[in-house]
Amino acid sequence: MTGIRRLLGKFAIVTGGSSGIGAALAAEGAAVLATGRRFAPGPPRPPGLGEVVQAHLDVTDEAEVRARFAELPELDIVVCSAGVGMFAPVLHTKVDLLRAMLEVHVVGTMLCAREALRRMQPRRKGHIVAIGSHAAQRAFADCAGYTAAKAGQLGFVRVLAEEARPYDVRVTNLLPGASTGPRCCSRPTSRASWSRSSRGRGSRSRRSRSPRPRGRCSVPGDCLRHVCEQHPQLGQLLVASLALHFFPYRRVLASLNILA
Secondary structure, three states: OOOOOOOOOOEEEEEOOOOHHHHHHHHOOOEEEEEEOOOOOOOOOOOOOOOEEEEEOOOOOHHHHHHHHOOOOOOOEEEEOOOOOOOEOHHHOOHHHHHHHHHHHHHHHHHHHHHHHHHHHHHOOOEEEEEOOHHHOOOOOOEHHHHHHHHHHHHHHHHHHHHHHHHOOEEEEEOOOOEOOHHHHOOOOOHHHHHHHOOOOOOOOOOOOOOOOOOOOEOOOHHHHHHHHHOHHHHHHHHHOOOOOOOOOHHHHHHOOOEO
């Protein structure tokens, strides 16, 4: 699947775009606006095709989200990957930290997806991708707040998919494991606590097929590369974003915990 620039001429916004997802889209030819709170404020210059331009964005700031999403001449792809994670047992979970995670994962995803749909709906094309977590469906010790935030995000994206479908706008939710970055580095380090929680009595969850070697976190983009490498047709659907309207993807996506 290498050597083909499937996104040439497409415009994309990636929240939390200091990771490798923006670079992966640009490598496919897309003009990418990669946003994050760590970048300097101010209006960015428009990205060229195959280029990533960084811009400040707080996804919980409704006015800034609206302004930033209006800066691209067109909008074909939005990847909601901004996130924050603080981990502690329920007995020691702080309310302010829980609210911070809900604001980013639920409110932030809603604000960005809403602006994306507003721009994509009149054109009747586009693709909104939310980077979720398998914590939304599996219980891990010391992750109650993060799990609640990701489960809320998953519920929102399910409804978004239903409402976007009549306008031919695709909605995808990826539920990967951990990836390298601040959230992974701050999670509990005990492998026992993470593995025991997924093997509790009565659990019917299937063992996930991780795209990463056992014992290390995924690097940014691993989950996308895994889809492309292990499921070529599905990878084309995700990466090309707009081209495969004929592909009967819902059954495949459901089997992979990927929503569309």
